[in-house]
Amino acid sequence: MPAGAAVKYQGTSSRFGRELAYLLAGLPVGVVAFVVAVTGFSLGVGGFAAVFGVPVLAGTLVAARAFARGERARVAAVTGHAMPAPSYREPRGTGLVRWWHALGDPQAWRDWTHMMLALPVRLITFSLAVTWTVGGLGELCYVLWSWSLPRDGGEEGLLDLAFGIDSTAADIAFHTGIGVLLLATAVPMVRGLTSLQAGVARALLVRA
Numbered sequence: 001m002p003a004g005a006a007v008k009y010q011g012t013s014s015r016f017g018r019e020l021a022y023l024l025a026g027l028p029v030g031v032v033a034f035v036v037a038v039t040g041f042s043l044g045v046g047g048f049a050a051v052f053g054v055p056v057l058a059g060t061l062v063a064a065r066a067f068a069r070g071e072r073a074r075v076a077a078v079t080g081h082a083m084p085a086p087s088y089r090e091p092r093g094t095g096l097v098r099w100w101h102a103l104g105d106p107q108a109w110r111d112w113t114h115m116m117l118a119l120p121v122r123l124i125t126f127s128l129a130v131t132w133t134v135g136g137l138g139e140l141c142y143v144l145w146s147w148s149l150p151r152d153g154g155e156e157g158l159l160d161l162a163f164g165i166d167s168t169a170a171d172i173a174f175h176t177g178i179g180v181l182l183l184a185t186a187v188p189m190v191r192g193l194t195s196l197q198a199g200v201a202r203a204l205l206v207r208a
Contacts, residue, residue, distance in 0.1 A: 016187050019194040022078040023122075023129040026197060030122040033067045036060065037115035058099040064111035068205045071114070075198045086110075086207040114204040121200050125193040132186045140179030143172045 040060025047053030065088065072083040088108065091101040102108070138145075146168075159171045 012187065016190060018078050019190045020129060020133065022074060023125050023190065023193055023197065025074075026118075026122040027126040029067075029070070030119040033115040034119040036063050036067075037112055041112070054103070055099045058102040061102060061105065061108040061112060064115055065108055067115055068111035071118075071201050072205055075201050078194060079198060083202065083205065084207045086205065110204045114201065117204070118197075118200055121197055125197050129190055129193055132182050132189045136179050136182030136186060138179070139175045140183060142175035142179065146172060146175070 037060065040056060040063065044053040044057030044060055047056060069085075072085065076082045086107045089101070089105040091098045091105075159165045159167070159174045165171075
């Protein structure tokens with residue numbers, strides 16, 4: 001392999017690894033963020049009349065700000081481009097007054113909105129990333145584990161069920177072809193999913 005091609009391959013492989021790690025790590029982070037956002041908002045609104053809801057909501061926005069800072073760092077790490085930090089309002093006063101002023105920060109609420117909206121996006125990107133990588137490897141190696149599948153009623157597999165083609169060789173070739181297709185398109189697919197997930201962050205977590 002020419003030196004230039006080797007360097008290009010290493011660069012693509014390294015970027016693919018970073019992007020895949022970004023997508024896979026995004027789901028657990030998103031679940032935690034979503035739980036914090038929903039729980040904090042529900043408790044805060046529920047206790048608003050009893051006053052204690054104000055500090056709970058303010059604390060939830062502080063957590064949202066921390067999650068936003070972490071996501072900006074993750075996006076910068078995977079894309080190589082820093083995300084400009086937004087401007088936050090500096091709360092005034094002390095005690096309850098300070099907490100009340102914190103609730104008027106529009107960027108903090110944008111951070112909270114990201115905690116809510118990012119989870120479904122991350123669920124989709126995680127699922128597709130796993131399908132294209134792990135699923136692709138599984139299909140490519142179908143010949144090695146297809147023997148373990150039950151063959152009820154003499155059916156040979158998916159190809160037989162879908163098209164009525166009763167052939168072990170054809171079934172193996174079919175699944176192997178799917179694996180080749182998935183892995184061949186894994187790099188652009190993962191890159192597109194990364195752009196989608198990072199785009200949601202850019203829309204809500206950077207300076208307007």
